[in-house]
Amino acid sequence: MVSRVRTVLGDIRPAELGVCDAHDHLFLRSRQLPGQELDDVPAARAELAAFRAAGGAAVVQWTPYGLGRRATDLPELSRTTGVRLVCATGLHQAAHYETELLGSLRGRLAEVFVSELTEGIGTTGVRAGLIKVAGGFHALDGHARWTMTAAAEAHRATGAPIAVHLELGTGALDVLDLLCGELGVPGDRVILGHLNRFPDPVVQRQAAASGCWLAFDGPSRAHFATDWRMPEAVRALADAGFGDRLLLGGDTVVAGARSVDGGPGMPYLLRRVRSRLEEALGAELVDRVLTEHPGRAFAADWA
Template identity: 40%
Template sequence: MIRTVLGDLAPDELGRCDYHEHLFQVSPLLPGDELDDEAASGAEAATLRAAGIAAMVEATPTGLGRDPAAVARISAATGLRVVHTTGAHRSEHYPSGHWLPECSEADLAARFTADVRDALPAVDGPGRGAPAAGPAGAPVRAGLVKAGVGYWRIDPFERRVLAAAAATAAATGVAAMVHLEHGSAAHEVLAALAADGLAADRVVLAHADRNLDPGLHTDLAAAGAYLGYDGMARHREAPDSAILDCLERVIAAGGADRLLLGGDVARRTRYRAYGGLPGLDYLPRRFLPRLAERLGDEALHRVLVTNPARALTLRP
C-alpha cells in the first residue's frame, strides 16, 4: 500500500506522480520565499492536478513550516493524492538554537516512526501535541521519510538523521528520500544507509540531476537507488535540454526503472498563485511533452507511474 494524507491506497491507484514538491515551507535559507498560505498553495496544487498529475510528494520535513492538516484539506479539495514526508533536512535549514538538531538518534527515530504509524503532529514543534486530522477527522500520516546532507558533507546531525531514517524505514516499511546538495555524496549516503541496514532499492536520491553525470547516475541506478530528477526550469544551472540528454543516456544504459521526476518548485516567487513564475505545472505542461517526444510514451509512463508507485509502496 501507499500511505497518503487521506489514507492508504493500492499502488495501482496512485497514477501520474510528481515525486518532489512543497505546498508549505518556511526556512531561514529562503527569506521572502515562504509557502504559508493555504488558499494560495491550494490554488497552485489545483494547477498541477489540472495539468494531468494525479499525485505528488509533499517533501517538507520536520521543523520547516509544514501543515499536514492543510495539505489533507488541499488534497481533498483538488483530488490530488499527496504523500507527506517526515524526517529532517540538512543542517543549514535549522538556525542556531533550533530544537531539532539537539535530538538524539533515538529521539529522531521515535518521532519519525510515530509520524508514519500514528499521525503527524498538528503543530510542527518540539512536542507531539494533538495529531493532525484530515477533513473527515482521520489522522494525517507520513508515507516517506526524508534526510538531507550538505555539499560533500555529512555532519553529525545529518548522520543521526540518516540513521533515524533507516530505523524508521525498517520499522514502518517506508522508503527514504535524501536531499543531495548539488547532487554530491550519493555513494557516501548509500554506504551510510547500508551500514544502518537500509538497502539502496529503498532510497530516493533527490536532486541527482544537479550533477548531470550519466555515468554516475547509471552506477547509482545499477546499485538499486532511485534517482530524483527535479531541476527543470532552473536554467541558470542547466537547461532542460541537458536534463533530457542525461535521462536519455541513463535509460539507454539500463536505468529506466530507477528514475523519478519532480519539480521541487518550492518558492513563493515561483508559484503563480503567490504572484511568481513559472508555476507548479511547469513539469507537466512544459517538460513532459518534450520527454514524451524524445523518449516515447512508454518511458514517460515508467518514470511517472510505474517507478513512483514502486518506490512509495510500504514494504514492512
C-alpha cells in the same frame, strides 16, 4: 502483505496514485529562505488545481519535520482538489533549524520519525508516507549521519522509503555507502533527489546500480544544468538499463516559483518537461516514469 502508498487520506494501492509529481512542496518555511515562504493555503489550493488541470493526480511533498508542513491543511486540500498527497517526516540540513530544536531531538529522532509514520503528525492524524533527509556538498557531515542513521532505524521499523536531498546534486555515492552499505537499507527503498543538478553520467550510473530511485526534479535555474541536460541524462540511463529507476518532480521551494505567482510551478512538469522527455525516451516510458514508478518508489509494506 500488500504494499501501499501512505497518503494524507489513507493508504492506497500503488496503481491508484496516477500521474505523480514525485518531489515538490506545497508548504515550506526555513530561516534559510526569509520572505520566500510557501505558507499560503489558498495559493496551495490554486497550485494543486492548476496541476490537476494539466493532468496531474498526485504530489509527494518532501517538506520534513520543523519546516512548516501544515499537515493539518493537507487532507482538506487533497479532498477539495482531487489530488492525492503524500507527506514527509524526516529532517533537513542543520542550517534550516534553530539549535534548540535540534537539541530537543537528540536521542529520540528515530522515535519521532516512526511516530509520524505510524501514529500521525502531532494531533493531526495525518501519517507521513516517507522519510526525507539531506546530504551535504560532496560530503556527509555529522548532522547528515545522525539523521540518516535515524532514518534507517525508522525504515527498519516501518518499511518507509527514504528520500534524500543531494546538495546541488552531489554526494550520491557517499549517501548510498552510508544508507545501503553501513546501515543496510535496501537500495530500492532510497530515492535520490536533485541528480539533474550535478549531471555526471558516471555517478548516475553507479548510483542506479545500487537499485535506488533517481529523481530528476526542478525546472532550470540559471546556475543549474537541469532541463537542457535532462533528456540526455535520462536517455543515457535508459540505454544503460536503468530506465525503470527514474522519477520526475517539480521541487517548488519558494512562493515566487508557484505557477499561480508567475513561476513555472507544478504544472511545468507536465506542460513542458514531459513533452521534452518524450522525444528522448518515448511516450510509453515517460508515462511509466510519471505513474508506475512513483507508485513503486513510495509504496511500502507498512509495519
